Amino acid sequence: MNPALAELHDKARAVLDPVHYDFFAGGVGDEVVLAENEAAFRSLALLPRVLRGGKIGTDFPVLISPTAFHKLAHPDGELATARAADGTVVVSSMASTVPIADVVAAATGPVWFQLYVQPDMAVTEELVRRAERAGCAALVVTADSPVFGRHRRDIEHGFHDLPAGLAAENMRDLAGVAGPRDIAMSADVSWEHIGRLRGMTSLPVWVKGVLHPADAVLAVEHGVAGIVVSNHGGRQLDLVPASLDALPAVADAVAGRVPVVLDGGVRSGGDIAIALALGATAVGIGRPVLWGLAADGEAGVRRVLDVLRDEFLHVLTMCGGVLSRDMVVHRGFRC
Numbered sequence: 001m002n003p004a005l006a007e008l009h010d011k012a013r014a015v016l017d018p019v020h021y022d023f024f025a026g027g028v029g030d031e032v033v034l035a036e037n038e039a040a041f042r043s044l045a046l047l048p049r050v051l052r053g054g055k056i057g058t059d060f061p062v063l064i065s066p067t068a069f070h071k072l073a074h075p076d077g078e079l080a081t082a083r084a085a086d087g088t089v090v091v092s093s094m095a096s097t098v099p100i101a102d103v104v105a106a107a108t109g110p111v112w113f114q115l116y117v118q119p120d121m122a123v124t125e126e127l128v129r130r131a132e133r134a135g136c137a138a139l140v141v142t143a144d145s146p147v148f149g150r151h152r153r154d155i156e157h158g159f160h161d162l163p164a165g166l167a168a169e170n171m172r173d174l175a176g177v178a179g180p181r182d183i184a185m186s187a188d189v190s191w192e193h194i195g196r197l198r199g200m201t202s203l204p205v206w207v208k209g210v211l212h213p214a215d216a217v218l219a220v221e222h223g224v225a226g227i228v229v230s231n232h233g234g235r236q237l238d239l240v241p242a243s244l245d246a247l248p249a250v251a252d253a254v255a256g257r258v259p260v261v262l263d264g265g266v267r268s269g270g271d272i273a274i275a276l277a278l279g280a281t282a283v284g285i286g287r288p289v290l291w292g293l294a295a296d297g298e299a300g301v302r303r304v305l306d307v308l309r310d311e312f313l314h315v316l317t318m319c320g321g322v323l324s325r326d327m328v329v330h331r332g333f334r335c
């Protein structure tokens with residue numbers, strides 16, 4: 001992990017209520033996948049290309065992945081995250097503790113709305129309209145959650161409710177129900193719903209939580225605007241591969257037809273470079289944003305993005321400004 005991010009993590013752990021720290025940090029089951037998401041990056045090395053000359057790009061291919069309940073990390077919650085993003089795409093969780101309209105108003109760059117399709121399609125449609133009215137630039141449908149993941153640490157702490165005064169604000173006053181309603185996960189959600197969403201809105205519809213290449217093909221066939229290869233930061237099923245290990249096959253299946261974002265375990269500029277070399281168009285950052293937010297609010301999130309940007313561009317320059325799959329090898333590989 002980049003040392004500045006490690007420092008923010010340590011500070012976050014020191015200031016957070018331990019139950020809330022564990023909600024953010026934890027994963028499902030034995031947390032095998034949680035650990036492997038990061039370990040997968042460390043098992044790989046880059047073979048740089050040299051003496052290429054020419055100009056190195058300055059694009060920063062990073063999005064802020066959707067994470068719930070930012071007010072558990074800092075009183076300014078998602079407003080601080082949105083302000084800090086400064087042009088970086090914010091994918092705002094449906095379970096945010098600030099209404100989506102306020103998140104968009106605080107952001108200077110694009111905000112995308114992460115959606116769990118609700119079994120009551122009237123509720124889903126109202127959420128879509130809220131995202132549209134707020135000015136969101138895309139919908140990101142999370143597909144890896146037919147049920148809630150069983151987060152061991154939350155179960156041990158008995159943590160399932162937000163403290164008094166905090167709520168999932170986007171879920172307030174929907175389809176005739178006053179006050180916030182619970183987010184429902186449903187195993188009934190299918191590719192057909194992607195079609196229905198596309199019929200409902202002109203916003204681009206992304207799908208998040210794809211690991212199987214056949215699902216990536218289905219996603220393209222159903223007209224998605226992009227795919228997020230993700231195992232939800234090791235929070236849904238503790239039997240899946242590290243998201244990085246699932247990336248190359250998905251990238252091959254998609255074959256450039258839509259962008260492919262990778263999230264899970266990205267903790268340094270070098271990690272971003274490896275993901276891009278293996279076929280990602282960009283990466284999503286989950287927990288490091290929460291650590292920055294908890295440690296130092298808006299300034300902490302800015303620091304996370306600045307550190308990653310600086311380190312990524314440094315690594316890219318070291319690699320001759322190009323990143324391709326032939327440049328990634330396993331550690332211990334002999335030329």
Ligand SMILES: Cc1cc2nc3c(=O)[nH]c(=O)nc-3n(C[C@H](O)[C@H](O)[C@H](O)COP(=O)(O)O)c2cc1C
Pocket residue numbers: 023024025037065066067068093094095114142208230231232233234235263264265266284285286287288
């Ligand atoms: C505390 C927490 C809350 C999350 N909430 C959501 C959510 O509301 N919707 C969603 O699609 N993904 C959610 N995720 C998953 C993230 O979008 C992302 O896939 C994951 O955090 C990436 O891994 P990383 O934390 O290792 O960077 C959450 C992850 C964490 C850690």
Ligand SMILES: CC(C)CC(=O)C(=O)O
Pocket residue numbers: 068095183232235
């Ligand atoms: C409130 C939950 C739906 C947030 C989530 O997706 C998670 O904790 O991983």
